[in-house]
Amino acid sequence: MAKCISVVRIFNFYREGFRNMKLGKVLWLIILIKLFIIFFVLKLFFFPNFLKQFGSDANKQEHVSNELVERAITP
Numbered sequence: 001m002a003k004c005i006s007v008v009r010i011f012n013f014y015r016e017g018f019r020n021m022k023l024g025k026v027l028w029l030i031i032l033i034k035l036f037i038i039f040f041v042l043k044l045f046f047f048p049n050f051l052k053q054f055g056s057d058a059n060k061q062e063h064v065s066n067e068l069v070e071r072a073i074t075p
Helices: 002-020 023-046 057-071
Strands: none
Touching: none
16 A cells, blocks of 8 residues: 555656646657657658568568578678
8 A cells, every 4th residue: 555655656746847847848848759750750761561571470480580591690
């Protein structure tokens, strides 16, 4: 029970602090926009899904294993 009360107190502490900040809200907005750009926009353009051309999971697994073997560094 004491654990639950401390979690609520910590949550209220951060909630009140976020309500009272002015510059911090703008900075958090900038951070969220940058994260959106990094994870959504860059993924669309620079990291295409090559495995969608293989229909079944078995074909996908075989392609990945072949690529790993072919690209392995041989001593």
